[in-house]
Amino acid sequence: MLEKARVSFFLASRSITRGNKGITIFTVFVLTLIFIQLVLFSSMLAGVTLKFNELMVNFQTGNVVVEPKEEERYIEGASALQKKIESLPQVVGTSARLKTTGNFRYKEKEIGATIYGIDPADETFVTGLEDAIISGEFLSRPDKGEIILGREVSGGFGALMESKSLEGVEVGDTVELTIGGVTREFKVKGIYSTRFFMADASAYLTIADLEEMLGIEGRDFAQEIAIKTVDGTPEYDTRTALLSLGIGENIRTWHEFAGILRLIESTLGLVRNIMNAIGLLIAFVIIFVVIYVNIVNKKRQIGVQKAIGIEQNVIIVSFVLQAMLYAGAGVIFGYTFMRFGLVPYTVSHPVEVPLGSMSLRLDNAEALNRAVLLFLSSVVGSVIPAYKLAQKDLLDLIWGK
């Protein structure tokens, strides 16, 4: 068995080293491209997902969110709870928020948006909202009657859904906000953009202003407390620590808010799988054609090999090994290109997409999976023509029939 494998390997290696260099280079090149294509989409998807998650954590949820108990509208004694949570060593900051929906009016335009009431100082410890201001300024604690708008609300600044915005509100303008029948005017203090569509379709005012509009002044209510932890703390551990503090409120990690992202991810995942299937089919066809052409040119040689007693299986395996070596080289070149070329390049020169600047992320397990698939298709793509020819009568092969 091993002896036969040795002969196959010998024939394959001689065929590669002494055979047609052009065919070898072409085949390896094409397989390299196919491997890159197979991992590229996954890498893009992983990059996008990572970006989404980052935005989610950085601009909306923090790492963990505490919500009201079942069947209650508010968290009561929010500031005391905040203090308690902030006593945990892994907690960097907390932000207690009121959250509701409201309607904006500006000139003729009227749109709905999510409205947050925040303590501006607390918020900066949890999210990067302050740094996301692209015009004007961030809120400060004593502000009254001032508001900051996401660019999807204000319009302009490259908003993705301009027609669903107030179309051109600028800093200093006054907008009308109606919440539960109460209408008040606010001066726009700043406009922010996280490039994260969902986060940019909101508006922030001070918690005192929102309490007033909701009629709950000074009650120390909150609808969510977003918690930011030290980088690298597992969300699960944070939740356990919170539970051990005796917190009876609902505790959710940011993952649980990423439902829509999951949906997008699995949709893109489907697209990715289809593209992979097509890529593999192309790989299969190319390997089939290359090996077939290669073999047809070697009909006579195969006949002679059979005549002098080289076993049919040994001949077939020698072609399969050759295809596997091509595939292996393609995988190595493709992986090297991605890992040490394209991925680092997009990290240092991120690609600007509507979502923000995005870089590729190459997952080794995925790359391995694609490598295995490419290998399998090269095996199948070479076994078929090799078997078909090696099985022929040896005199027919020698006489080129």
Added chain:
Amino acid sequence: MEKIRKHTEDAVKSMDEIRKQTENTVKSMDIIRKSIDDTITDTIIECIDITRTFKMGEVEVRALRSVNVRIRRGEFIAIMGPSGSGKTTLLNQLGLLDTPNSGKVIIDGSDTSRLSDSEKGKFRLHNLGYVFQDYALLPELNAMENVYISLMMQGKSKTECESAAAEILAAVGLGDRLQQLPSKMSGGQQQRVSIARALAHSPEVLFADEPCANLDSETSKEVLDLFEKFNQEKGQTIVMVTHEEWHAEYADRVIRLKDGIVQE
């Protein structure tokens, strides 16, 4: 009573004689059988009533018609005949490269008609060697590799392969071209590599189909001298197809074919 006893004694005596004679006959029959056995074992290839017909669409070409051939160990045989007379076809039957429509090929006492394709392959690998008209070397292997590929297939180690190949290539006069690729060699050199390949595993029989057809007469002579050397020094059995009378002079015996029939 006495008469009866005497008769009995006589009868016993003559019975003894008969027994003795029978024993003698059995003995001499043993001797005959032995000599028959000897002739049989001395026969390396025998083909009995071989018929080979090719179908070309509607037309049937009867390349061999009831051919009987017997070749003894150590013989140098030339197969001759006009073009299309079935020489190659006969050689392919004897060399197990093809299967006859009917008849048997018996090599070294074993009936090969019952072997499967892969068993035939094994048999060729271990017992037979071939030299083709156009050398049929594997272009991606150098001289040495071409020679030892079948040894490798037999499971010999790399060092065994290399030393055997070097030895036989030296014997055919190519000791200084072990690493050369076929494309870098002349026709005569390539044919000598192919002879070395055919002989590397010490086959029972060497088959050669017009080995000199592509060579000039001087190179042909070198190749035929090589055949003669291996035939005489090593007792190598050789079956060679040729159409040149002077090639046939190297042979111990000539089998002449015409229209697929052996001419007596």
